[in-house]
Amino acid sequence: MSQHQTPTRRTLDILATLIAFPTVSRDSNLGLIEWVRDHLRRQGIGARLSYDATGAKANLFATIGPDLPGGIVFSGHTDVVPVDGQDWSSDPFKARIADGRLYGRGACDMKGFLAAVLACVDRLAAAELQRPVHLAFTYDEEVGCKGVRTLLADLQAARISPAACIVGEPTDMQVVTAHKGSRNYRCCVRGKEAHASRTQDGVNAIEYAARLIGHIQDLADQYAEAPRRNSAFDTPYDTLQTALVNGGLARNIVPRDCEFIFGYRYLPDSDPDRIVGSVQDYARDHILPRMRRKFAAADILFEKQSDNPALRPGPNAAIARFVMGLSGAGCAGPHVSYMTEGGLYQQAGVASVICGPGSIEQAHRPDEYVELGQLARCEAMIAALGEHAAEFQTDTETTGEAR
Structure with a gap:
């Protein structure tokens, strides 16, 4: 002291x-x-x-x-x-x-x-x-x-x-x-409702949201496996996580909607637009085509909730x-x-x-x-x-x- x-x-x-x-x-x-x-x-x-x-x-x-x-x-x-x-x-x-x-x-x-x-x-x-x-x-x-x-x-x-x-x-x-910068996004996945006995008639928003959440975790794992050398940061890589998930109405309805909140903390020399762009690209190229083969009006929307610079x-x-x-x-x-x-x-x-x-x-x-x-x-x-x-x-x- x-x-x-x-x-x-x-x-x-x-x-x-x-x-x-x-x-x-x-x-x-x-x-x-x-x-x-x-x-x-x-x-x-x-x-x-x-x-x-x-x-x-x-x-x-x-x-x-x-x-x-x-x-x-x-x-x-x-x-x-x-x-x-x-x-x-x-x-x-x-x-x-x-x-x-x-x-x-x-x-x-x-x-x-x-x-x-x-x-x-x-x-x-x-x-x-x-x-x-x-x-x-x-x-x-x-x-x-x-x-x-x-x-x-x-x-x-x-x-x-x-x-x-x-x-x-x-x-x-x-x-x-x-210090790191921080961003948070809301992702809204829109599918198609159906009776739970006829899942083939619906597009389950929760299940497709889960695929995207899994991709976010995969990105987080990739960043953690490649830390910046000689970094002065206690956590020398960008981090991502999904924090909140909400979806569905009842156990016997194929859920039409699911939304989740995800965010990331990024190093000062990282590009925060590139990080969210990777999530959005995966949604556009891998998730949406599968959804729209069953229902053309299916969609995935992203809304920025906070943006605090490094x-x-x-x-x-x-x-x-x-x-x-x-x-x-x-x-x-x-x-x-x-x-x-x-x-x-x-x-x-x-x-x-x-x-x-x-x-x-x-x-x-x-x-x-x-x-x-x-x-x-x-x-x-x-x-x-x-x-x-x-x-x-x-x-x-x-x-x-x-x-």
């Missing part, structure tokens, strides 16, 4: 408050967002909110320091995954400290980071910052990074252009410069060096297979790295926790990064050419 052993009482109190808001993705996060807005307002800091289509969820974006282009964003999501069916030792929405850990839903993913950021606001506001420090708190990251898209569109419309972003997902305070390591070199120099991380951590909002920030032209307190192994589990020493290290990093933000230069500024 670093020399920073214990977080401030301010961080612990704020984290307990944030955990007490049950911001499960299916529910509103407005209570938490409005509390943060008021917390900042009391310190003389204004915030802009951007809402989802229902008005029940919102992002918050605030700026500390001068009204100038550039600056560094501390970004995190406010939503958490459900606790339904999980065996918790205590109330998941009441923070509990024991054995050097703070327990509660969202403690590491990722309200611990948000609390550390908010605890440093007064210190940053009192400093004579030469470049702005921005706070970005989003909704619905856990269900497809929905909120950050609204936030980025709002920033573009307002001509706010940060230079770099630290996404505080749990990394054990290592600096992560790359975080590529190259464009993040300058901000990675800067964060490592001030955080004491020393060297970059491994590339990770889980997905964050960092890929979308990078896609919007904001160089991004992932660095936050806690371990991804604790995320989404019962008795989720963050170590107090990790929170203390995070506090120190945020204060140092904010106070030295004016020293950060992008690779373009340093070399005169983009990387």
Whole structure:
């Protein structure tokens, strides 16, 4: 553990408050967002909110320091995954400290980071910052990074252009410069109903969907058998899986419809269109002809449900060096297979790295926790990064050419 052993009482109190808001993705996060807005307002800091289509969820974006282009964003999501069916030792929405850990839903993913950021606001506001420090708190990251898209569109419309972003997902305070991308699709297979005693008159959608699901598994096996050599990823290949299947009406009816959800995580240098194209080609060339020999109107349709880009390591070199120099991380951590909002920030032209307190192994589990020493290290990093933000230069500024 670093020399920073214990977080401030301010961080612990704020984290307990944030955990007490049950911001499960299916529910509103407005209570938490409005509390943060008021917390900042009391310190003389204004915030802009951007809402989802229902008005029940919102992002918050605030700026500390001068009204100038550039600056560094501390970004995190406010939503958490459900606790339904999980065996918790205590109330998941009441923070509990024991054995050097703070327990509660969202403690590491990722309200611990948000609390550390908010605890440093007064210190940053009192400093004579030469470049702005921005706070970005989003909704619905856990269900497809929905909120950050609204936030980025709002920033573009307002001509706010940060230079770099630290996404505080749990990394054990290592600096992560790359992660996989993620896509998910719904596949709808349409066959022909018939009485179960006359299967020859129907086209069984479930059975043909099963053939396509089997092909998806075959592709997954092929990728796993050919991992990328010298890859920094913990899982050095693209992965696919089928997650949900639904079809049929009754046991005595040949099912007309079957739909399933499949997705994949892909390496930054993979082509995500090629992966889904392989599935679609197999459906068109091998499954549909067999179905249409029996029923000309049979069909297979694909609908993209989510598309979250990978975080590529190259464009993040300058901000990675800067964060490592001030955080004491020393060297970059491994590339990770889980997905964050960092890929979308990078896609919007904001160089991004992932660095936050806690371990991804604790995320989404019962008795989720963050170590107090990790929170203390995070506090120190945020204060140092904010106070030295004016020293950060992008690779373009340093070399005169983009990387």
